[in-house]
Amino acid sequence: MTPPTSGTTGRALVVGAGIAGMATAIRLRQAGWQSTIVERSPNRRTGGYFIGLYPGGRNAAKSMGVYEHIHTRTPVPPRTWEVDSHENRTRGFGLIEHRDRPDAVLRGDIEEALWTCLDGVPVRFGVSPARIDERTDGVDVQLRDIATDSLSEERFDLVVGADGLRSTVRTLVFGEHKRFMKPLNAIICAFQLQEQVPHVAPRDNLILAEPGRSLWVFAFKDRAPTALLAYRTKDEDGQFTRPPREVLRDRFADVAHAEPIRHALEQLDQAPDLLFDSVHQVRMESWHTRRVVLMGDAAWCISLYSGQGASAGLLGADTLGRMIEKHPGDLAQALAAWERELRPFVRKQQFAARVKGHIFVPGNRLIGLMRRRLVRWGGKKLASMHTGAAAVPASRAEG
Ligand SMILES: Cc1cc2nc3c(=O)[nH]c(=O)nc-3n(C[C@H](O)[C@H](O)[C@H](O)COP(=O)(O)OP(=O)(O)OC[C@H]3O[C@@H](n4cnc5c(N)ncnc54)[C@H](O)[C@@H]3O)c2cc1C
Incomplete structure (x- = not known):
């Protein structure tokens, strides 16, 4: 097991190499954290479908140097x-x-840009979390190598579940899909x-x-x-x-x-x-515990009707980095402040999406x-x- 880092920076595990995951890893690096991304797929996806990138996401991408x-x-x-x-x-x-x-x-255009900006953040493909145990001084994560079915255990200061609508991190830490997926x-x-x-x-x-x-x-x-x-x-x-x-x-x-x-x-x-x-849509009362946070579709999937999912992932990542910088050495405060700032935006977009569905x-x-x-x-x-x-x-x- 690797020891946790202490002080104002830390070591994060980011689960999922989509827009929300890569953006979070980039922003955490800018805040002085080390991140490792694990991605279930054996390699990086490209292409994808049309995305409208709105000002919220555009400004977040600009502030991260990704736009x-x-x-x-x-x-x-x-x-x-x-x-x-x-x-x-x-x-x-x-x-x-x-x-x-x-x-x-x-979607692949945003992911390509984020990939370019990862700047040394390690990405392990074909890996998924199998167990997450949160302790007071760190999070012990059991990781499964999907090809070999072998397990390893590592300790992190923070786990970010950016693993999409049917998030494994959400299931392991917060509860089963049907509680949250509407x-x-x-x-x-x-x-x-x-x-x-x-x-x-x-x-x-x-x-x-x-x-x-x-x-x-x-x-x-x-x-x-x-x-x-x-x-x-x-x-x-x-x-x-x-x-x-x-x-x-x-x-x-x-x-x-x-x-x-x-x-x-x-x-x-x-x-x-x-x-x-x-x-x-994913609707949850809280998107974080003391050391595990959900990001992007895993936390709040607004749905395609809003046209804001990608933007929300970028905005969520940028806001997390900002809050970690604002509350150095106090992860609990940073996560609480992050959620407080983001909730009104997500609530509004989720409501709008239900109307826009028509x-x-x-x-x-x-x-x-x-x-x-x-x-x-x-x-x-x-x-x-x-x-x-x-x-x-x-x-x-x-x-
Ligand atoms: C048809 C369509 C049109 C859309 N149009 C728009 C639009 O116009 N504007 C807009 O802003 N948004 C739009 N969206 C929404 C937007 O695409 C999503 O909100 C956004 O891509 C979600 O990003 P994410 O990183 O949160 O999740 P995802 O893109 O789902 O990425 C999750 C990543 O985690 C990986 N993963 C999953 N499980 C595990 C695991 N157990 N371990 C490790 N890795 C795992 C996945 O392989 C994936 O790489 C649209 C969505 C759809 C479907």
């Missing part, structure tokens, strides 16, 4: 088309036209398109939102778009009993005549990777109608602000 390394792909001017299953198109507004002007990136009764599938939807300009976004299901196409300035198919269901578990492609084909069968859906389903067959998952996938016909009105009103406003709105054949454009 300048993030490759942004925001199409200029950003433009979104709303289409129905009869293929009537009208100007709409998407995430990227939000007044906060988020950057369009891939289903939002929807399934999403995110994947890369090889080609833009026919008759849509390469840098335009597209949304087809019907009651209970939707397709979102997120465009970038320098690569093909990513797509997101989403649908509502109360039987989340039942969606995982068949191959995702089969489930999606059934769910969208009666709107598959619409060109965007047909195109997305065809491209889905060719997509090398897809993310097929249920949508949850913009994403309308819950019923009435909401669908209201949503359409709202989107058309917003789209008209935007169209009057920009010129050159007609990127689709006039016969297809509505209104």
Whole structure:
């Protein structure tokens, strides 16, 4: 066992090499701490889906010196088309036209930048915690090497669980998933398109939102778009009993005549990777004990509806570093202050996400109608602000 360090700095174990984990390791290093990251996967993931990086996350990334390394792909001017299953198109507004002007990136663009900035922080792949025992003077962690199934034990001053929605650290220290994971009764599938939807300009976004299901196409300035198919269901578990492609084909069968859906389903067959998952929020009374803290989706998964998960991970990491610097030698105070500062932001975003879910996938016909009105009103406003709105054949454009 390695001895703990004492004084104003310490030794941290960060579990998870996603956005929240790498950002935390970077910020802890800046605060004078040594970190080790363990990542369950055998190697680093790349690519991923569209992410809107909002000012909260952008400013945190700037203050950590990471932002300048993030490759942004925001199409200029950003433009979104709303289409129905009869293929009537009208100007709409998407995430990227939000007044906060988020950057369009891939999740992998943020992770790549963080990876570049790790600056010597060791990352052990194929490793997961098997047991976590918190003591007054440190945390004893049993680590499992997944390939060999061998166990080793190490002592740290702090353990950061940044291991995502289905966090192992949360289970080992705080309790089972069902206590904290609140289903939002929807399934999403995110994947890369090889080609833009026919008759849509390469840098335009597209949304087809019907009651209970939707397709979102997120465009970038320098690569093909990513797509997101989403649908509502109360039987989340039942969606995982068949191959995702089969489930999606059934769910969208009666709107598959619409060109965007047909195109997305065809491209889905060719997509090398897809993310097929249920949508949850994580809600907890507290995100930390005396020496274990959860970060990012593990702590508060806001859900994709908010468009703030990545930003919250960056903000959470930066705030933790700041609070550790502000309370040198007093980890308990630092963690309490960190949570106090972050809670209002997360509470607000979680509430907003539950409302925004209906913009994403309308819950019923009435909401669908209201949503359409709202989107058309917003789209008209935007169209009057920009010129050159007609990127689709006039016969297809509505209104
Ligand atoms: C389709 C989609 C669209 C989204 N759009 C946006 C958006 O527009 N804007 C935005 O800000 N956010 C968005 N989000 C949310 C955002 O992607 C997440 O909130 C964010 O990536 C979470 O980062 P994380 O590091 O907390 O968790 P994760 O990305 O889940 O990373 C967790 C890491 O921990 C590892 N891990 C898991 N278990 C273990 C273990 N036992 N031991 C070791 N390692 C482990 C995993 O392999 C992974 O590398 C979107 C999410 C989805 C799904």
